[in-house]
Amino acid sequence: MEQIIFYILAGVAVIGTILAITEKHPVHAILYLVTSLFSIAVIFYLLTAPLVAAFEVILYAGAIMVLFLFVIMMLDLGHPEKGIAPQWRQWLPALALAGVSIASLAAVIVSRHASAAAAAAPAPAPAPALPIREVARHLFQDHGLAVELVSLQLLFALVGALYLGKQSKGGETK
Amino acid sequence: MTASTVDIALFAAKLGMIFFVILTLAAYLVFAERKVLAWIQDRKGPNRVGPLGLLQPLADLIKLLTKEDFCPIAADKWLFYLAPAMAAIPAILTFAVIPFGAPVTIAGRRVPMLVADLNVGLLFFLALSSIAVYGVAIGGWASNSKYSLLGGIRGLAQLISYELSMGLSLVPVVMLARSFSLADIVAAQATIPFVVYQPLAFLIFLISITAECKRIPFDIPEAEGELVAGFHTEYSGMRFGLFFVGEYINIIVLGGLATTFFLGGWHGPFLAPVIWFSLKTLAFAFFFIWMRGTLPRLRYDQLMHLGWKVLTPLALANILVTGWWLALRGDMMPLSR
Numbered sequence: 001m002e003q004i005i006f007y008i009l010a011g012v013a014v015i016g017t018i019l020a021i022t023e024k025h026p027v028h029a030i031l032y033l034v035t036s037l038f039s040i041a042v043i044f045y046l047l048t049a050p051l052v053a054a055f056e057v058i059l060y061a062g063a064i065m066v067l068f069l070f071v072i073m074m075l076d077l078g079h080p081e082k083g084i085a086p087q088w089r090q091w092l093p094a095l096a097l098a099g100v101s102i103a104s105l106a107a108v109i110v111s112r113h114a115s116a117a118a119a120a121a122p123a124p125a126p127a128p129a130l131p132i133r134e135v136a137r138h139l140f141q142d143h144g145l146a147v148e149l150v151s152l153q154l155l156f157a158l159v160g161a162l163y164l165g166k167q168s169k170g171g172e173t174k
Numbered sequence: 175m176t177a178s179t180v181d182i183a184l185f186a187a188k189l190g191m192i193f194f195v196i197l198t199l200a201a202y203l204v205f206a207e208r209k210v211l212a213w214i215q216d217r218k219g220p221n222r223v224g225p226l227g228l229l230q231p232l233a234d235l236i237k238l239l240t241k242e243d244f245c246p247i248a249a250d251k252w253l254f255y256l257a258p259a260m261a262a263i264p265a266i267l268t269f270a271v272i273p274f275g276a277p278v279t280i281a282g283r284r285v286p287m288l289v290a291d292l293n294v295g296l297l298f299f300l301a302l303s304s305i306a307v308y309g310v311a312i313g314g315w316a317s318n319s320k321y322s323l324l325g326g327i328r329g330l331a332q333l334i335s336y337e338l339s340m341g342l343s344l345v346p347v348v349m350l351a352r353s354f355s356l357a358d359i360v361a362a363q364a365t366i367p368f369v370v371y372q373p374l375a376f377l378i379f380l381i382s383i384t385a386e387c388k389r390i391p392f393d394i395p396e397a398e399g400e401l402v403a404g405f406h407t408e409y410s411g412m413r414f415g416l417f418f419v420g421e422y423i424n425i426i427v428l429g430g431l432a433t434t435f436f437l438g439g440w441h442g443p444f445l446a447p448v449i450w451f452s453l454k455t456l457a458f459a460f461f462f463i464w465m466r467g468t469l470p471r472l473r474y475d476q477l478m479h480l481g482w483k484v485l486t487p488l489a490l491a492n493i494l495v496t497g498w499w500l501a502l503r504g505d506m507m508p509l510s511r
Binding site for chain 1 (some may be wrong): 292
């Protein structure tokens with residue numbers, strides 16, 4: 001049952017992402033991306049990671065995509081322009097890089113599969129659901145320093161954004 | 175009849191009951207709003223259909239269902255048809271995590287009075303509340319009308335302004351209850367509701383949920399005085415009805431959440447738990463109606479100012495103080511482990 005749901009969701013996520021890239025209309029593209037993010041969130045839930053699922057929806061589908069949509073509607077960018085589709089030449093580097101990462105992923109899967117088949121080992125037991133308290137303890141006790149560093153970095157970004165915003169305002173009034 | 179059949183039947187009965195109660199309540203909330211507003215404005219309100227006007231919601235429903243289903247010419251058809259559902263579904267889904275009564279024993283089984291006790295229940299609510307705005311924004315954008323578009327943009331701006339303070343005002347609740355699960359949060363308030371410890375967080379949450387359900391003084395996306403009807407200007411018939419009912423379901427659900435987070439949920443003396451929960455929730459609904467009859471509308475830059483420069487810093491300071499208080503007390507409320 002869970003496997004069937006997983007494959008449906010995975011299909012939705014992949015198709016949604018592809019459509020988000022190929023769709024010329026920005027508002028539609030955003031909705032496809034939201035659909036894709038949502039199904040990825042449910043996949044996280046199936047993998048017994050409800051915390052990650054909730055954050056996926058709150059942060060990506062709920063906050064970042066809403067900001068994108070806000071900017072697109074505010075600046076009235078909702079008119080797809082013709083002729084800005086990337087040319088074959090521009091596609092090439094992206095295709096090459098994507099090919100490398102897909103090939104490495106395939107290599108990892110194949111090698112794992114081969115070694116598992118060779119050892120005839122049973123499939124690894126599904127990871128038990130981690131209580132949120134355990135997640136919090138690991139995050140803030142074992143990796144406290146890293147969390148602080150990341151939050152400092154976010155603070156820098158915040159101050160930087162504030163500085164840029166202030167400056168452009170000053171320029172306007174001059 | 176096997177055990178699992180009984181379980182499934184009980185669960186289905188619970189779901190059906192919740193749907194019936196919420197939808198009926200939402201319909202009668204519209205009626206109650208019209209009555210209360212009429213009393214505030216020294217009028218009589220709806221009093222023609224049925225005794226005391228009590229059948230008015232039914233008449234409204236028939237009117238909405240028989241109206242022409244209209245789609246503007248240059249509208250984005252698919253999104254135009256999809257948007258009302260996108261607005262109403264998250265509101266109904268959120269109720270799944272709200273515990274509305276003490277667990278009861280039926281046919282030898284302990285039946286919890288909530289649909290799903292997720293261990294991330296509080297985050298589930300925040301996630302759905304941030305998804306709900308797509309209905310407003312997409313409905314406004316797809317209508318291809320300037321009033322609708324402005325309403326949709328305002329809806330997004332409003333979400334960006336209040337969402338952060340709403341989330342931050344709930345952090346002290348989590349700190350006190352030490353759980354994201356709504357059932358645990360209610361259990362932690364068995365003796366003293368959190369509003370006693372967290373009056374400031376309660377106030378911030380109350381202001382934020384008023385903005386969340388787009389009620390006066392924060393009905394900026396609709397603003398019938400300036401934007402005709404805002405994001406749902408172009409909608410008619412049952413599609414408008416879905417937006418409308420979604421808004422009232424949202425009032426019930428958010429009232430229920432405020433009850434759960436701050437007023438001790440279904441805990442209370444003498445009366446049955448379900449009755450306590452309903453009373454507290456309906457008190458919030460009455461409060462929203464009362465505010466609509468009392469306050470003027472804010473401008474949307476005023477709301478952004480309020481959200482970002484007043485509520486968010488206050489909520490952050492509140493978290494800091496709560497943290498210090500908990501640390502100085504050594505541990506925590508006696509109830510949580």
